[in-house]
Amino acid sequence: MKNPYPHPHPPSLTLAVSAAITIALVVGLALAPLARAADPRAKGYAIAEASDNSDNGFGDSAVKLKMILKTSAGRTTERVLEIRTLERENAGVGDKSVVVFSSPADIGGTALLSHAKLVTPDDQWLYLPALKRVKRISSKNKSGPFVGSEFAFEDFTALELGKFDYKYLRSETFAGLACNVIERYPKYQYSGYTKSVGWIDQADKQLRKVDFYDRKGELLKTLTFKGYKRYAGKYWRPHQLEMVNHQTGKSTVLLYAKYQFGAGLRGADFVSTALTRTR
Amino acid sequence: MIKPLRHLLLIPAIAALGASAQEDGGGAFDADGFFVPGSDEAPGAGGERGGEFDADGFFAPEGDTDPGTTPTDAADAAGAPDDELFAEPEGGGLRFDDDLADEFRPWKLGGYVGAEARWFFEDARYPDQLDGFQPSLLLQPELSFETRDGRHQFRLTPFFRYDAQDSQRTHFDLREANWRLVGDGWDLLAGVGKVYWGVAESRHLVDVINQVDAVEDIDEEDKLGQPMLNLNLTRDWGTLGLFAMTGFRERSFPGAGGRLRPGLPVRDDDAIFESGLEHWYPEFALRYQHTLGGFDIGAHYFHGTGREPTFVPSADGTFLRPRYEIINQVGLDLQYTKDAWLWKLEAIGREGHGSPFLASVAGVEYTFFGAFGGSADLGLLFEHLYDGRDADAPPTAFDNDLFAGARLALNDTQDTSLLAGAIFDPSDSTAAILLEAERRLGDRWKVELEARVFAGPADEGSAYRDLAEDSFVALRLTRHF
Known part of the structure; x- marks a missing residue:
């Protein structure tokens, strides 16, 4: 087969020129990290990557949470759900997760299975227990409300490093912690956000706050993370998340129970046919 | 531990x-x-x-x-x-x-209790049939138990309806009563179970395992529990399900006093079976499912007593006897999901009901997310239904029909949703129209409104001749626990 790539350098070049180019390349490569450190995009990515890597190796987890929906008038509605997560097989794909609702009672047992991808759309299936039906659903619905809450689908599913471009903004103290502030720009289609700004603390590399900006570039929502606890000496998990919608005055609080790690979940538990075993 | x-x-x-x-x-x-x-x-x-x-x-x-x-x-x-x-x-x-x-709770109790009122706003076509209101009560507790290691699951889901007007609609069923053993990449279910196969909305052609509880509603979505042994193997190449069944369940039918029935009442305790083994004929099914990118693929083979009956008039001509025949069926269900589009196909080939025939449902579902500038989703559905069976096979209304529907989900905290749809038969200009609305009230109550209208000429041979006066509105209130 014909080589589709151009020859690395024209054969007419002399050895000396060739050597000079080689030296230039070597020096260039050696200096590149310095250049990257100064590049806010590379630095932003490195901060997000360090945060993402702090979670490497967790394997699988299961956690129950209470979702409290608050209207601007202060009226509240509660839901109880469980999230089971299987860590990604490699850096080229995302985590797999199942969200199972136990309340409100009429949707008890309803489950949502997601196979997160990086830039291509996630795969999602919905399990309807009354009919025992599993239905593959469109994952275009990134910005729609997740079960009537202030969380959008993408707030739950678009947590993969590769789903965003990043930019380092500044360092500042937030909630008493020295934080790096970075901007994230969604690379996937149909996001409801033009960007989000995240505060990641420098010591433990965990997200402490995120501001979300809508398609018009205006501040839409703020998500704060509290009650961080550490599991197995290394995996940090927040136990109180609050999403405030600045444009509607509504908010949603997530209160987490203890995480279970190493619950023995396997790939076979995260295929669409396994949803019928949900209870 | x-x-x-x-x-x-x-x-x-x-x-x-x-x-x-x-x-x-x-x-x-x-x-x-x-x-x-x-x-x-x-x-x-x-x-x-x-x-x-x-x-x-x-x-x-x-x-x-x-x-x-x-x-x-x-x-x-x-x-x-x-x-x-x-x-x-x-x-x-x-x-x-x-x-x-x-946070481990081995026992779980769910389910619901409710009341329903149907109102038939036209006079009955046949003598003996009820007129006006048809109130009933429903109860479906769902009890499950799971061992701490998750290897054993037990489920018990009895269902009971009391109908004030139709004694045949007053009935009890075990929707589920089973034990499931969950292994590494496999699971085995023994007992009375319920499965759902398929992707289409207007007709559930490939969903052949469970008998229809036809006295519940005419949409064939309520099913009777089926005794079975079911082994599922989950591998990289997909999920393979093996079913061994016996203990055939006869389809339920409204009594002589009920609406939504053929001209003569069907006596479901007087069935005729092709097999001398009657209910105990051994049945087998094979099911394969896999996901490849945007494609969700399903295929099945079924051998056993067909769930659909033909009808034989009794000797005295006062009622119909259901006749159940042995069938072989292969089927395919396929969905391709891309952006907001769901492309769907269900197709079967069946022999044993008259001459061998093909039947299919093919269609598309498109959803406008964030429709009307808010958080509501509007889904549009179109399907074509084809069925090539002959007159010796169980009757169907879906020989060559079109379905169009719209589903609106408000995505509010009370999960308010609306569904409107109609199946048209261009050959006889009849239509079955459906409207459904539901909303949760508080945390535990749910209200559902359903209307079905059978429209078009009611002459001899038209699909809904027997149902022409059976349009109804139903209101259902359930409390979930």
Whole structure:
């Protein structure tokens, strides 16, 4: 087969020129990290990557949470759900997760299975227990409300490093912690956000706050993370998340129970046919 | 899990006390195990220490920076009224409670109880049939038990309806009564079970395992429990399901006084079977499912007593006897999901009901997310239904029909949704129209409104001749537990 790539350098070049180019390349490569450190995009990515890597190796987890929906008038509605997560097989794909609702009672047992991808759309299936039906659903619905809450689908599913471009903004103290502030720009289609700004603390590399900006570039929502606890000496998990919608005055609080790690979940538990075993 | 081990596993966690000043511990877990925010939420609270979990997932309190404060005090100060979850290292009387600490509940009770009123607003076509209101009561508890390791699941789902007007609609069924053993990449179910196959909305052509509980509704979505042994193997190449069944379930039909029935009532206790083994004819099915990118693929083979009956007039001509024949069926169900489009196909080939024939449902579903500028979703559905069966096969209305529908989900906290659809038969200009609306009231109540209208000429041979006067509106109120 014909080589589709151009020859690395024209054969007419002399050895000396060739050597000079080689030296230039070597020096260039050696200096590149310095250049990257100064590049806010590379630095932003490195901060997000360090945060993402702090979670490497967790394997699988299961956690129950209470979702409290608050209207601007202060009226509240509660839901109880469980999230089971299987860590990604490699850096080229995302985590797999199942969200199972136990309340409100009429949707008890309803489950949502997601196979997160990086830039291509996630795969999602919905399990309807009354009919025992599993239905593959469109994952275009990134910005729609997740079960009537202030969380959008993408707030739950678009947590993969590769789903965003990043930019380092500044360092500042937030909630008493020295934080790096970075901007994230969604690379996937149909996001409801033009960007989000995240505060990641420098010591433990965990997200402490995120501001979300809508398609018009205006501040839409703020998500704060509290009650961080550490599991197995290394995996940090927040136990109180609050999403405030600045444009509607509504908010949603997530209160987490203890995480279970190493619950023995396997790939076979995260295929669409396994949803019928949900209870 | 062995209890004493947990105390051993606490040791590394205690040894790691104070490892991080960034842990914001201003909260605790309540009796249900959920995080209760601490009282101090001011900026700077991040430095406050709470506690940490050990490798086994149990919370171990951190020694407070104030030497005079015990861990229990810390929990109280953090606003947690119940501290069963917390270990008390000095043995102060607090213990782990298995259920609370693990958040594991082996028993679960769900289900619903409800009341329904149907209103037939036209006079009945046939004598004996009820007119006007048809009230009924429903009960479906769902009890399940799971062992801690998740290997054994038991389910019991009885269903009962009391109908004030139609004694045939007053009925009991075991929707599920089964045991499931879950292995590594396989599971085995024994008992009365329920499965759903297929992707289409207007007709459930490939869904052949469970008999239709036709007395419930005419949409063929209510099914009777089917005794079965079902082994499922989950591998990289897909899921393979093997079914061995016997104990055939006869389709339920309205009584002579009921609406939504053929001209002559069907007597379901006087069935005719092709097999001398009647209900005990052994049945087998094979099911394969897999996902490849945007494609969800399903295929099946079924051999057994066909769930659809033909009807034979009784000797005295006063009622119909259902006749059940042995069939072989192969089928395919396919969905391609791309952006907001769902492309769907269900197709079967069947022999045993008259001459061998093909039938299919093919269609598309498109959803406008965030329709009307808000958070509502509007889905549009179009399907074509084809059925090539001959007159010797069980009757169907869906020989060559078109379905169009719209589904509106408001995505509000009460999950309000609306569905409107119609199946048209261009050959005889009849249509079956459906309207459904539902909304949750509070946390535990749900109200559903359903209307079905049979429109078009009611002459001899038209699909809905027997149902032409059976248009109805139903209101259902259920309490879920």
